[in-house]
Amino acid sequence: MQQLLRVHNVMLSSDGFGAGEGQSLERPFGHADPAVLGAWAFATASWPNRTEPGGTRGLDDHFMREFGRNIGAEIMGRNKFGPQRGPWRDHEWQGWWGDEPPFHTPVFVLTHHERPSFSLSDTTFHFVSGAPATVLEQAKEAADGRDVRLGGGAATIRQFLDADLVDTVHVAVAPVELGAGSRLWTSPDELLDRFHHEVVPSPSGVTHHLFWRR
Amino acid sequence: MQQLLRVHNVMLSSDGFGAGEGQSLERPFGHADPAVLGAWAFATASWPNRTEPGGTRGLDDHFMREFGRNIGAEIMGRNKFGPQRGPWRDHEWQGWWGDEPPFHTPVFVLTHHERPSFSLSDTTFHFVSGAPATVLEQAKEAADGRDVRLGGGAATIRQFLDADLVDTVHVAVAPVELGAGSRLWTSPDELLDRFHHEVVPSPSGVTHHLFWRR
Numbered sequence: 029m030q031q032l033l034r035v036h037n038v039m040l041s042s043d044g045f046g047a048g049e050g051q052s053l054e055r056p057f058g059h060a061d062p063a064v065l066g067a068w069a070f071a072t073a074s075w076p077n078r079t080e081p082g083g084t085r086g087l088d089d090h091f092m093r094e095f096g097r098n099i100g101a102e103i104m105g106r107n108k109f110g111p112q113r114g115p116w117r118d119h120e121w122q123g124w125w126g127d128e129p130p131f132h133t134p135v136f137v138l139t140h141h142e143r144p145s146f147s148l149s150d151t152t153f154h155f156v157s158g159a160p161a162t163v164l165e166q167a168k169e170a171a172d173g174r175d176v177r178l179g180g181g182a183a184t185i186r187q188f189l190d191a192d193l194v195d196t197v198h199v200a201v202a203p204v205e206l207g208a209g210s211r212l213w214t215s216p217d218e219l220l221d222r223f224h225h226e227v228v229p230s231p232s233g234v235t236h237h238l239f240w241r242r
Numbered sequence: 243m244q245q246l247l248r249v250h251n252v253m254l255s256s257d258g259f260g261a262g263e264g265q266s267l268e269r270p271f272g273h274a275d276p277a278v279l280g281a282w283a284f285a286t287a288s289w290p291n292r293t294e295p296g297g298t299r300g301l302d303d304h305f306m307r308e309f310g311r312n313i314g315a316e317i318m319g320r321n322k323f324g325p326q327r328g329p330w331r332d333h334e335w336q337g338w339w340g341d342e343p344p345f346h347t348p349v350f351v352l353t354h355h356e357r358p359s360f361s362l363s364d365t366t367f368h369f370v371s372g373a374p375a376t377v378l379e380q381a382k383e384a385a386d387g388r389d390v391r392l393g394g395g396a397a398t399i400r401q402f403l404d405a406d407l408v409d410t411v412h413v414a415v416a417p418v419e420l421g422a423g424s425r426l427w428t429s430p431d432e433l434l435d436r437f438h439h440e441v442v443p444s445p446s447g448v449t450h451h452l453f454w455r456r
Contacts (some may be wrong), residue, residue: 085410085454086440097311119414196299226300226445240299 031168032175032195036094038212039065040201045209046182053111056124058209065202068232072197075096075131087230091198095130100171102131103163105184105212106139109153122148134170136163138184160191180211192222197239200230219221245382246389246409247317249399251310252426253279254415259423260396267325270338271441272423279416282446290344301444305412309344313384316345317377320353321424323367329355336362348384350377354396374405396426406436411453414444 034111040046041060048058057065069075074092075084083089106112110121123129129151136154143155156163167176178188188194197219199212216225223239230236246296254260255274262272271279283289287297288306297303320326324335337343343365350368357369368384370377392402402408411433413426430439430451437453444450 084438086438086452087442087450090308090452093311094304094307098309224298224300228301228442230442231354231440236301238300238304 031171031173033164033178033188033193034094034099034175035178035180035194035197035199037069037092038180038182038185038197038199039069040182040199040212041065041204042201043205043207044179044211044215045115045203045206046098046185046212047107048209049204051107051111051210053218056111060206060209061204064204066165068200068202068230068234071232077125084232086232087184087228087236088200088234091200091236094198099133099177100174101133101167101187102135102177102179103167103184104135104137104179105181106137108179108184109137109139116143119143119146120203122146123153125151134167135169135179135203136170138163160188160193164188164193168228182210187213189219195241197223197237199233199237199239201237245385245387247378247392247407248308248313248389249392249394249408249411249413251283251306252394252399252411252413253283253398254277254396254426255418255420255423256411256415257419257421258425258429259420260394260426261321261327262420264386265321265325265424270325274420274423275418278418280339280443282414282416282448284441291339300446301442301450302414302446302448305414308412309391310346311402312388313347313391314388314435315347315381316349316393317381317398317402318349318351318393319395320351322393322395322398323351323353329391330357333357333360336360337367339365348381349393350381350384360441374402374407378402378407398425400426403433409455411437411451413451413453414448415451416448425429 048060068088071084072092073085073091074089076095082101109123128149131151134152136156139155140157145154176184219239224242226238228236262274265272282302285298286303286306287299288303290309323337342363345365348366350370352368354371359368392399433453440452442450
């Protein structure tokens with residue numbers, strides 16, 4: 029069984045940015061408002077950080093359900109893990125997600141700065157450097173036959189796309205412009221040489237883009 | 243955790259029929275052509291009866307992936323199980339699906355005629371009579387905390403809808419008229435008093451209808 033590298037639920041502005049400028053502890057998405065970029069996701073029954081019952085079970089929820097299906101590991105960029113840059117000053121920061129991170133698998137955080145692995149509930153964070161292909165190999169081994177999710181942000185996804193390591197991509201484009209920030213693409217057409225592409229407008233107002241290898 | 247009764251991948255004509263007239267061993271869908279009703283499904287990577295690698299991974303595939311996700315049992319009508327009607331003359335018929343049925347769970351076949359349970363690979367078929375609510379109770383117990391899929395055909399789904407036992411429904415309407423046969427609805431509007439409804443056209447030409455309880 030082929031192990032895929034899958035991208036899911038990337039929240040993007042209509043001009044191609046996954047986060048704004050000036051990311052910080054207080055504003056993890058910089059000048060972008062996550063409540064606008066992610067409104068479609070937060071409303072779904074399957075939103076992994078959902079704390080109250082309920083939520084929609086329509087099209088958007090079908091995409092959200094893919095987040096954990098047959099996933100055995102995640103790869104994420106350091107900027108998704110936290111607002112720090114440069115060497116780790118201490119190890120107090122353990123991510124945005126509290127004691128029960130929504131990953132439930134090994135997570136490989138890309139960083140040039142060493143840090144010991146640690147576990148929170150059933151998620152273990154490893155800190156790795158190395159070329160995308162090398163990190164993907166580590167993650168596939170940890171995934172034990174299941175697929176690997178490429179968790180973002182936009183720059184990290186772009187890096188793995190440029191290395192031609194990604195098998196499927198799901199992006200949800202919100203009807204908002206950011207003007208600047210962490211860019212995934214100038215246009216989805218950039219991927220058409222290597223991927224099939226479907227565009228699916230959702231009743232919630234976002235437009236889902238699906239890509240899979242030709 | 244609530245156990246849902248879920249309907250997935252119901253293939254329907256634009257005039258509301260799930261199968262044509264004159265169902266038989268040679269024509270399980272009667273005068274309807276399953277290659278037309280189901281073209282969208284058979285093309286997907288996740289089609290459960292797929293024998294060759296490949297297949298699409300776009301919108302239609304996202305719906306197909308739901309077939310097995312968190313499902314612990316299926317309920318199906320006798321007409322889905324086979325072309326026989328009336329008392330079982332023998333027990334040679336074991337369904338349409340060969341030695342490896344795509345269900346991988348207990349399956350409850352609705353029939354007024356007794357027949358012993360049997361297993362094929364990791365699927366066990368039980369033959370049950372009784373009101374929909376009673377059969378659902380049996381299936382939920384067998385599902386061991388997971389959801390129950392209501393597998394069809396159209397008349398069986400209608401029966402459980404009329405008993406108000408269904409939580410989510412996914413129907414894929416193909417651009418073809420049948421004129422007669424096994425009917426799910428005259429119009430999807432019949433469900434709007436009890437369900438949210440989303441209509442999602444697919445690039446493949448079918449239109450997906452999603453319903454979840456209000």
